[in-house]
Amino acid sequence: MEVPSILFSAVRCGIKAKGPDLGLVFFGDGMDWLAAYTRNRIKAAHILYNRRVRGPARALLVVSGCANAFTGKEGVEDLGLLSKRLSELLSIEEQSVLFASTGVIGKRLPMDKIMGALPSLVRGLSQGRLEAFADSIMTTDTRRKIVVREDGALRLLGVAKGAGMIDPRFATMLSFLFTDCAADRKALKPIFKEALKGSFERISVDGDLSPNDTVLFFFRRGDSIPMGLGDVLASVMRELAYLIVRDGEGRTKVVHVVVRGARRSSQAERIARRIARSPLVKTAFFGSDPNVGRIVAALGDAEVPFDPQRLEIMIGREIVVRDGKETRFDEEGVRGILQQEEFEVTIDLNHGKESFDIYTTDLSYEYVRINASYRS
């Protein structure tokens, strides 16, 4: 599926060890956009830069291999220089370029390499190069992440990168969403936020939050919300988020942790996140060990009040905790569930009606290998 007014390009300028590392999107019309950025107190230079851009967006430049985070005001100034050059090459307003970056934290952008590659990057722009663009934003993701949806007149393209922090110091999830629908920004904002909550905020690989996390949603300026746009957006973002977990570092399993029966959804969320980041729970998942005690211990450490007597825990459809105790569950049966590549763990507090769910990975040898190896 192509959108006539949106062009993509990618080249290699030599930041990453191999593959394309510079991606460009060009918008035939000025686009409106919504952004969501990391909650880390250290924010990458592109976040500080983008926040000052006011006019409609005409281009998005993505650098991969260098996060341009923790690089001081010089890191932001570098983007100003790139914006100036790009706007000349594209014959657009200077204040209409947005940026994103991912990679090693703490290093400045290699400006000579990037500047040198811009002309060929611009020459390569075409409707059909979405895949090349998606490849260029990967760091050590093992697969390209694209989701496209067409629903009547509604077309939405989604691209993402992320797998935890892959190569040492390579961080970050990035996601870009494009539609040529016209929509009212203000009305769209809460819909975008909801979609975020239901997608990228419900995945966890290692519980580490990068300074670069960025989601940008581009659309044409309009004065209403097209029918169905919210649903399509939510569904594309959910699928992209799922693709990121599927590609989680060293992952051998995807575990869907569902917490329900909470008094408040924030409490359900705290428990779900606590379980999803417990190294002991995650190593037990890796080993297919029906280690219910570790789930209970993580649960008890979530700083949420609950009555152990009412607690019910299921692995798949097998009840493993009830009435404040482990049940005499079928160990081999549960081990069989845990050996699947994907399964669900459900915690019911039986206190109320609120719930929260999250997708997480197991913790494997491969995770340690990926993250302990020297940068080459």
Place this chain on the structure above:
Amino acid sequence: MEVPSILFSAVRCGIKAKGPDLGLVFFGDGMDWLAAYTRNRIKAAHILYNRRVRGPARALLVVSGCANAFTGKEGVEDLGLLSKRLSELLSIEEQSVLFASTGVIGKRLPMDKIMGALPSLVRGLSQGRLEAFADSIMTTDTRRKIVVREDGALRLLGVAKGAGMIDPRFATMLSFLFTDCAADRKALKPIFKEALKGSFERISVDGDLSPNDTVLFFFRRGDSIPMGLGDVLASVMRELAYLIVRDGEGRTKVVHVVVRGARRSSQAERIARRIARSPLVKTAFFGSDPNVGRIVAALGDAEVPFDPQRLEIMIGREIVVRDGKETRFDEEGVRGILQQEEFEVTIDLNHGKESFDIYTTDLSYEYVRINASYRS
């Protein structure tokens, strides 16, 4: 060093795969005590039981291999039965036995095995069996943890177990401290709390909090505080805590994370703990990778306000971050520091005068192996 009025014993009753798994301490005189227990909302049965014991303590029974946690009211009733039998065998008051346990969460105590072993456990009591007792409380600790101090008339024995959660479902740190000094309980309480803060609350192996964590300090009832007791207690507890980190699961390194220059010590603490539990920081330590960006990212995710421009980070004595940027530090030199078995990472926020420090381990293949392997 022996304390005439304190006897120890240990036997194997067959809970663990091998080695002694039942330990007993008998006090010739009734002892006063102070206790500190886990903050996990799931509390092991021995914690619920001990809290109801009012009179002076005459004995302490420690079970290892079964945590007796998440076992409902039956788990507590089991301890009542053991107390009854033990007090008969020892000819002491029934309400004078305390308990601790460590091991698999969610399983009831094997009462027949324990009951059957009590007579020989009692027969074995002697002043000289502290080491046998220390061995009996280990689960898969790789070494015995005893610290003794004598300072004039002051004698203090400390014992601990803990290495994270070792065998799947084996959890818990336990520590017991004994002195025949007489001391005033009320006056001692804040001293004990301070010593806790400076010791067991400053270590982190995997950031998982067990339902069984227990520290018990036994002393004779008195009406003042003997000179020097506070210092000796603090020093013994600090050393025991350090022994636990040294024996951390799969540990190849011990890292001392020091945060200073904070406005409030609670903020310094939050940052220190956040860094100490980051899998990405810990795998970088394992790989001796001078990955400063990961430390910065973890720091930024601690939900503590700070000015990146003022931040200073040192690895050993090498300054790696200053003026809001990575310095051009000597990579090979820093790698050399990270290759040591023990080193310090210092974060200075340059905001205030408060500080906090914590000892943590690296995250290795061996950690994953230990925690992913099936229970045999």
